[in-house]
Amino acid sequence: MERIAIVGLGLIGGSLSLSLRRSRPQTRILGVDVDPRAREQALEAGAIDAGATLDDAALDTCDIVVLCTPAQPLLEMLPRVAERMKAGAILTDVCGAKERICEAGAKQRRVVFVGAHPMAGTEFRGFGAASATLFNGCTVAICAPATDERGATAQVKSMWTAAGAAKTLDVDPARHDRAVTFASHLPYLAAASVVDSLLAAGDAAALARDLAAGGFRDTTRLAGDGTVGGAAALNRFIPDEARALSQRLRALADEIERDPVRALERLGDLADERRRMRLPPVHRPS
Amino acid sequence: MERIAIVGLGLIGGSLSLSLRRSRPQTRILGVDVDPRAREQALEAGAIDAGATLDDAALDTCDIVVLCTPAQPLLEMLPRVAERMKAGAILTDVCGAKERICEAGAKQRRVVFVGAHPMAGTEFRGFGAASATLFNGCTVAICAPATDERGATAQVKSMWTAAGAAKTLDVDPARHDRAVTFASHLPYLAAASVVDSLLAAGDAAALARDLAAGGFRDTTRLAGDGTVGGAAALNRFIPDEARALSQRLRALADEIERDPVRALERLGDLADERRRMRLPPVHRPS
Numbered sequence: 001m002e003r004i005a006i007v008g009l010g011l012i013g014g015s016l017s018l019s020l021r022r023s024r025p026q027t028r029i030l031g032v033d034v035d036p037r038a039r040e041q042a043l044e045a046g047a048i049d050a051g052a053t054l055d056d057a058a059l060d061t062c063d064i065v066v067l068c069t070p071a072q073p074l075l076e077m078l079p080r081v082a083e084r085m086k087a088g089a090i091l092t093d094v095c096g097a098k099e100r101i102c103e104a105g106a107k108q109r110r111v112v113f114v115g116a117h118p119m120a121g122t123e124f125r126g127f128g129a130a131s132a133t134l135f136n137g138c139t140v141a142i143c144a145p146a147t148d149e150r151g152a153t154a155q156v157k158s159m160w161t162a163a164g165a166a167k168t169l170d171v172d173p174a175r176h177d178r179a180v181t182f183a184s185h186l187p188y189l190a191a192a193s194v195v196d197s198l199l200a201a202g203d204a205a206a207l208a209r210d211l212a213a214g215g216f217r218d219t220t221r222l223a224g225d226g227t228v229g230g231a232a233a234l235n236r237f238i239p240d241e242a243r244a245l246s247q248r249l250r251a252l253a254d255e256i257e258r259d260p261v262r263a264l265e266r267l268g269d270l271a272d273e274r275r276r277m278r279l280p281p282v283h284r285p286s
Numbered sequence: 287m288e289r290i291a292i293v294g295l296g297l298i299g300g301s302l303s304l305s306l307r308r309s310r311p312q313t314r315i316l317g318v319d320v321d322p323r324a325r326e327q328a329l330e331a332g333a334i335d336a337g338a339t340l341d342d343a344a345l346d347t348c349d350i351v352v353l354c355t356p357a358q359p360l361l362e363m364l365p366r367v368a369e370r371m372k373a374g375a376i377l378t379d380v381c382g383a384k385e386r387i388c389e390a391g392a393k394q395r396r397v398v399f400v401g402a403h404p405m406a407g408t409e410f411r412g413f414g415a416a417s418a419t420l421f422n423g424c425t426v427a428i429c430a431p432a433t434d435e436r437g438a439t440a441q442v443k444s445m446w447t448a449a450g451a452a453k454t455l456d457v458d459p460a461r462h463d464r465a466v467t468f469a470s471h472l473p474y475l476a477a478a479s480v481v482d483s484l485l486a487a488g489d490a491a492a493l494a495r496d497l498a499a500g501g502f503r504d505t506t507r508l509a510g511d512g513t514v515g516g517a518a519a520l521n522r523f524i525p526d527e528a529r530a531l532s533q534r535l536r537a538l539a540d541e542i543e544r545d546p547v548r549a550l551e552r553l554g555d556l557a558d559e560r561r562r563m564r565l566p567p568v569h570r571p572s
Contacts (some may be wrong), residue, residue: 072550119499124561141497169496179493182484187505190476192556193535197527198468199559207465209563210455211427213405215508217565219473222501226550226557233546241483242539246532249479253528260519264358264512270478271512273485275410277495279503 002027004159005062007054007081009033009042010227011122012094013068014130017047019163022132032057041127059084064159065111067093071230075101082108090152092116092159096180096231098173102143112152115143115173117180118160121225135164141180143173177235184222185232186245191223288313290445291348293340293367295319295328296513297408298380299354300416303333305449308418318343327413345370350445351397353379357516361387368394376438378402378445382466382517384459388429398438401429401459403466404446407511422450427466429459463521470508471518472531477509 004020006013009031017029031048033039039051052058054077059065065085067074074095082091082105091111095101098115105113120138122129140160144153157168171179198208198216222228232238255263290306292299295317303315317334319325325337338344340363345351351371353360360381368377368391377397381387384401391399406424408415426446430439443454457465480502484494508514518524541549 117497119497121499121501138499139496171493175490175493176497178487178490179497182480182487182490182494183498183502186483187480187502189535189538190480191505192553193531193538194468194473194476195556195560196534196538197472197531199556201464201468204461204464204468207457207461208468210425211403211405211462211465212469212563212565213407213424215407215511215514216469216473218504218507219477220560221504224557224560225501226554228501229550229553229557233542233550239539239543242542243536245479245483246536246539248482249475249535250529250532252475252479252482253525253532256519256528257525264515264519267478267515268512270481270485271510271515274481274506274510277498279498 002064003030003062004028005030005032005057005059005065006048006068007032007065007077008068009035009038009048009127010068011125011129011134012118013066014038014042014047014127015132015134016066016068016094016163017042018045018130018132019135020159021047023162023164030057030062038127045127047127047130054081060086062086062089064090064092064155067091067095070227071095071097071234075104075234078104078113079108082111082113085111088112088150090114090155092156094118095234096184096228097234098141098143098176099236100234102173106145112145112148112150114145114148114152114156116156116160117141117176118165119183121228124224125226133164135160137164137166139167139169140165141171141176142168143176144170178237180231181235181237181241184228185235185238186241188222188225188228188232189238189242190245191220192229195220195223288350289316289348290314291316291318291343291345291351292334292354293318293351293363294354295324295334295413296354297411297415297420298404299352300324300328300333300413301418301420302352302354302380302449303328304331304416304418305421306445307333309448309450316343316348324413331413333416340367346372348372348375350376350378350441353377353381356513357381357383357520361390361520364390364399365394368397368399371397374398374436376400376441378442380404381520382470382514383520384427384429384462385522386520388459392431398431398434398436400431400434400439400442402442402446403427403462404451405469407514410510411512419450421446423452424450425453425455426451427457427462428454429462430456464523466517467521467523467527470514471521471524472527474508474511474514474518475524475528476531477506478515481506481509
């Protein structure tokens with residue numbers, strides 16, 4: 001019988017356990033979380049077979065351990081978790097920054113580390129927001145180890161397919177981090193800055209909230225997902241690219257002031273490009 | 287029998303005609319658009335009783351004329367439309383910037399101009415995207431004229447309530463423009479800049495598109511709505527506030543580089559604030 005430990009029973013870890021429970025009823029799932037309430041919720045939902053803290057979890061009995069905590073603790077616990085697993089087992093993760101995590105994974109030789117990043121999320125957190133359908137149709141980026149004699153990469157891909165992913169995509173960690181800079185981390189930082197602007201708007205803030213329509217809601221949704229920030233902070237491309245985005249916004253402000261007709265043409269072109277992009281459908285929890 | 291002319295049969299004008307058709311079947315709706323296809327679509331959908339170009343439309347027979355075109359042409363046509371209406375009739379609009387529009391409205395004395403701005407939209411354009419339920423539950427900002435002996439403001443409010451709005455909010459044009467700076471125009475410019483960054487990402491752009499999850503989709507949705515740009519270009523608060531947003535983003539980038547722990551705390555606080563905001567529900571076309 002396959003045994004999986006899921007470390008971190010938040011939105012991602014909780015959704016992974018719920019979806020694997022449905023698609024792989026034979027797999028035994030050990031749920032690991034510091035928060036007893038998260039473990040209780042997951043047990044009550046039937047998402048896991050047993051709950052434990054990391055110190056109490058029998059990681060040595062598991063075939064696969066999936067790290068689903070926020071980025072910084074994930075990076076820190078990785079070597080310690082690997083050490084406690086059985087030799088040759090599979091360690092994997094869900095972090096949105098892959099270079100530094102995969103470096104840490106490659107440094108140890110006890111287990112096979114396969115980096116993974118499911119491209120899915122909502123602005124809600126915790127097991128309460130988890131859903132068996134969160135990964136339905138999503139893409140999962142996979143960073144395979146340099147040597148993989150036991151087919152660990154194939155097993156991790158198969159797990160994500162079982163969890164609902166439509167596609168897995170092999171990608172080098174640095175290429176991944178540069179691409180998610182544009183796909184996820186810059187959108188997140190822009191959203192957070194827009195929220196910050198509104199909060200700092202003084203007298204105008206209350207009326208701005210009353211007048212906020214769907215545009216504000218959607219533009220800033222990602223700002224509610226604090227975990228993306230952790231990944232952005234581990235992404236070496238971020239400081240420079242965020243400064244470039246800041247410069248782009250400033251140039252746009254100057255152009256609106258100086259030559260609004262040209263600025264509007266450019267914004268119209270961007271609107272057209274945006275509409276032409278094929279983007280994932282809106283997630284509807286089942 | 288009440289007669290209304292709706293000038294511009296795009297998303298907003300089209301949705302207004304569809305919703306008034308349902309709630310006020312006795313009202314005769316004249317649909318005005320330069321594009322014959324938009325007029326045909328609106329006629330076929332039963333949204334309007336007759337279609338015409340602006341030059342051909344009998345504006346002098348209408349009790350209310352609603353300007354629903356993009357911002358710049360709206361500002362330009364306003365005096366010309368007012369001139370052709372019957373004295374004392376009601377002229378109103380839907381533009382997302384109110385100071386300059388209301389100034390133009392107050393300059394003429396032939397009709398009563400009531401500024402309005404429904405806080406609703408989607409990234410899709412044109413009559414094809416219009417929906418009878420677009421305004422359901424939304425707030426409409428209303429800028430009443432200095433003198434309003436005939437109760438024009440009440441009639442415009444009543445029209446929006448009939449169109450589905452949950453609330454109308456009296457607001458001074460300058461206060462409106464400053465509030466929508468934060469509620470709508472900065473989110474829009476941030477979204478457009480994020481799209482621009484992705485398009486300029488060179489080698490990383492293709493993979494970034496493949497890895498774009500819901501976060502990118504939602505953050506940039508507003509960038510697909512080119513009409514917000516027109517309103518932003520008429521908003522005198524925009525150049526300075528967009529530069530301030532650019533500066534805020536730059537400071538965040540610097541802090542992530544210099545002191546990631548503090549940056550993450552701050553981002554976590556923003557995430558909490560964002561989740562605490564009461565924002566409008568997601569619009570579902572019926």
